Amino acid sequence: MLEVDQIGFRYGSKPVLRGVSATFEPGATVLLGRNGAGKTTLIRILAGAAAPSGGQVRLNGSAQGSHSRATRAVLRRIGWLPQTFGFPPRMATAEFVAYAAWLKEVPGRQLTRQVADALATTGLSDQARNPLQTLSGGQLRRAGLAAALVAEPEVLVLDEPTAGLDPEQRDAFHGLVRRIRSERVVVIATHLLEDVEALADRVVVIDRGSVQWTGTIDDLAGLSQQQGLSALREGFQIILDRTVS
Amino acid sequence: MIVSRRLAAGRIALFLGVAGITIIQGIASVASKSQRWSGHWANSSVVIGWAGVWGACIAAGATALILAAPRSRGYDDLLRASSRSQARIHLAGLVTVAAGSLAGYTVVTGYVAAATATSATHGGLDIIELLPTAASVPLAVGIGALFGRLAPPRIAPVAAAVAPYLIYMAVVYAEAYSGQIAYMDLLWTDQVDRTYLRLPAELLVSRAVLWMMLGVALLGLSLHASRLAYASAVVASLSAAVALLSVGTRIEVPAAYAAACSGEQPRVCVDRAHDHILPEYQREIVTSVQPVQGLELSTMVVVMDEHLAAPGADLPGSGPDARRVIVPIVKRNTSPAHEIDSATLTANVGFALFLAPCMARPTAADDVGLTTAAALYHWWLTSHGLPTDGTNFPGEPSLDSILIENEEAARTAGSFVRLVEEERQEWFSESTESVLTCTAVPAR
Numbered sequence: 001m002l003e004v005d006q007i008g009f010r011y012g013s014k015p016v017l018r019g020v021s022a023t024f025e026p027g028a029t030v031l032l033g034r035n036g037a038g039k040t041t042l043i044r045i046l047a048g049a050a051a052p053s054g055g056q057v058r059l060n061g062s063a064q065g066s067h068s069r070a071t072r073a074v075l076r077r078i079g080w081l082p083q084t085f086g087f088p089p090r091m092a093t094a095e096f097v098a099y100a101a102w103l104k105e106v107p108g109r110q111l112t113r114q115v116a117d118a119l120a121t122t123g124l125s126d127q128a129r130n131p132l133q134t135l136s137g138g139q140l141r142r143a144g145l146a147a148a149l150v151a152e153p154e155v156l157v158l159d160e161p162t163a164g165l166d167p168e169q170r171d172a173f174h175g176l177v178r179r180i181r182s183e184r185v186v187v188i189a190t191h192l193l194e195d196v197e198a199l200a201d202r203v204v205v206i207d208r209g210s211v212q213w214t215g216t217i218d219d220l221a222g223l224s225q226q227q228g229l230s231a232l233r234e235g236f237q238i239i240l241d242r243t244v245s
Numbered sequence: 246m247i248v249s250r251r252l253a254a255g256r257i258a259l260f261l262g263v264a265g266i267t268i269i270q271g272i273a274s275v276a277s278k279s280q281r282w283s284g285h286w287a288n289s290s291v292v293i294g295w296a297g298v299w300g301a302c303i304a305a306g307a308t309a310l311i312l313a314a315p316r317s318r319g320y321d322d323l324l325r326a327s328s329r330s331q332a333r334i335h336l337a338g339l340v341t342v343a344a345g346s347l348a349g350y351t352v353v354t355g356y357v358a359a360a361t362a363t364s365a366t367h368g369g370l371d372i373i374e375l376l377p378t379a380a381s382v383p384l385a386v387g388i389g390a391l392f393g394r395l396a397p398p399r400i401a402p403v404a405a406a407v408a409p410y411l412i413y414m415a416v417v418y419a420e421a422y423s424g425q426i427a428y429m430d431l432l433w434t435d436q437v438d439r440t441y442l443r444l445p446a447e448l449l450v451s452r453a454v455l456w457m458m459l460g461v462a463l464l465g466l467s468l469h470a471s472r473l474a475y476a477s478a479v480v481a482s483l484s485a486a487v488a489l490l491s492v493g494t495r496i497e498v499p500a501a502y503a504a505a506c507s508g509e510q511p512r513v514c515v516d517r518a519h520d521h522i523l524p525e526y527q528r529e530i531v532t533s534v535q536p537v538q539g540l541e542l543s544t545m546v547v548v549m550d551e552h553l554a555a556p557g558a559d560l561p562g563s564g565p566d567a568r569r570v571i572v573p574i575v576k577r578n579t580s581p582a583h584e585i586d587s588a589t590l591t592a593n594v595g596f597a598l599f600l601a602p603c604m605a606r607p608t609a610a611d612d613v614g615l616t617t618a619a620a621l622y623h624w625w626l627t628s629h630g631l632p633t634d635g636t637n638f639p640g641e642p643s644l645d646s647i648l649i650e651n652e653e654a655a656r657t658a659g660s661f662v663r664l665v666e667e668e669r670q671e672w673f674s675e676s677t678e679s680v681l682t683c684t685a686v687p688a689r
Binding site: 085086 | 248249251255314315319320324330
């Protein structure tokens with residue numbers, strides 16, 4: 001179980017997150033919010049790529065600190081797919097995934113197997129030797145997911161995982177995430193209701209740097225009289241309207 | 246563990262690149278000043294540090310390049326979210342740069358040692374003198390790491406490459422403006438000539454520790470190893486304090502002044518610091534005096550400087566009454582040099598034989614001895630194919646100007662040139678004493 005407790009974050013004097021608290025349990029939790037709501041910042045803090053100005057992240061009771069041994073032990077158990085990511089030049093797909101495994105301290109004797117498993121899970125085994133810059137947008141997202149999965153993390157955090165993908169690639173990616181979400185805590189930041197409908201077990205609505213609402217996808221739909229995607233859209237809007245008032 | 250062949254290939258290329266550029270600039274730096282160290286072990290041990298001025302720039306730039314790469318390529322978040330420490334992530338790259346830099350200095354050291362070993366008569370490479378140069382490697386890597394992590398990625402390599410040179414120049418200017426404190430003694434390389442002096446070992450060791458620990462502190466700061474950074478900074482400041490206690494201290498090497506003389510005629514003497522060029526000095530003197538065979542040189546001892554020319558100087562095999570003629574060893578802007586420039590030496594021989602005696606006594610513009618001396622020196626230079634415009638060595642008068650102003654000297658020079666070889670020899674054999682006392686009258 002991943003917990004965030006009173007997380008705060010500032011860019012200079014501008015507060016981005018204000019006392020965010022939430023609990024993420026096994027299954028997929030979607031962080032839903034408009035652009036600029038603070039989702040990516042929270043995801044980066046969960047992944048260890050940014051340090052909060054206040055509060056704490058705990059994984060099964062172990063807290064992240066700053067550059068400490070304990071923090072690194074927690075980070076070893078978290079996989080992260082950033083919204084966009086770069087890579088060392090001319091690197092092949094398998095090499096990139098192996099590098100990600102090395103960064104997460106996967107033991108050398110297990111590295112080959114885990115890289116092969118991650119590539120197989122994401123359907124990239126046939127692209128293993130191809131340089132990353134030759135991959136399509138969808139393949140590149142899957143390569144990023146393979147890198148996030150390679151250390152077999154207990155927690156997977158995905159930031160706008162379907163942004164920039166065409167509908168077919170998006171469906172394929174949804175299928176992939178559905179397969180892996182049952183085994184671990186998956187936190188997905190998105191502003192796309194299609195992602196919520198396809199992936200979410202639970203929804204956390206964030207706006208203006210604060211958690212505004214938490215519940216299941218059925219709870220969110222239940223806020224509206226509509227059906228399907230329209231119900232989610234209206235439910236989301238109702239929450240945002242409450243925030244304003 | 247090699248996770249990527251491309252990363253491994255990149256590191257090999259980085260190693261070869263850093264080592265190669267360090268070698269090229271290092272050898273170019275030391276070779277361009279070979280007259281200051283060739284054949285002399287103490288100076289040879291120091292000049293390797295000259296390669297460290299630009300060598301540090303290369304290592305700092307390369308370090309910044311590899312540490313800024315994740316930010317410029319957009320995968321720095323991947324590294325930040327790693328469970329490995331930042332130091333561990335970047336260790337291979339940092340070690341590659343440091344190893345490349347050290348390999349470069351090792352080759353430069355090999356080049357200098359090989360060049361010196363062929364002619365040196367005593368001594369050996371001084372390991373303590375090499376320590377500050379080695380210490381510049383962690384310093385450069387530390388500077389590069391700081392820029393690579395903090396400066397905008399596009400400018401980080403250039404800014405890091407410039408930084409060591411700016412530190413160097415800042416210390417040079419600090420010394421120039423203070424006028425009293427030898428701040429340059431604190432640098433990882435200095436320009437102090439070790440021909441007759443040496444620096445105290447504690448200064449060399451403490452400044453090596455200072456720069457090494459400063460580099461480690463910068464590395465620690467850059468890679469979030471704060472305890473290492475603080476500990477290194479403390480050691481660096483203690484080393485700076487120790488070094489400051491001995492800056493400006495010079496230890497004389499009395500043995501370097503002892504004379505070493507040849508047994509052949511004309512007798513020549515150099516000091517022990519230059520005895521590695523005694524055979525060549527003798528050979529060049531003999532060759533250059535060929536055109537003045539009539540001149541009686543057997544009572545003369547050619548020495549390289551005023552110290553050996555002093556009446557009290559002990560010249561083995563020569564009596565105290567031997568006439569001592571100073572022919573300095575000049576090459577480029579160095580005197581005394583550790584290499585001989587044949588043309589400059591030849592000009593100096595002519596100057597020593599003909600014009601230098603006139604400097605030892607008061608003369609007037611219409612002095613016959615001076616006029617003859619100028620004419621003889623003009624003849625000497627033209628007969629050796631040397632320029633007469635005062636460019637053979639620093640401080641040489643322009644014969645062209647003298648002959649334009651002094652018509653008598655010009656006439657004398659012309660008539661001396663017109664003499665046949667036998668007449669010239671006869672004139673020299675009759676005029677040895679007057680030539681060497683600046684009282685010769687023109688040949689007619």
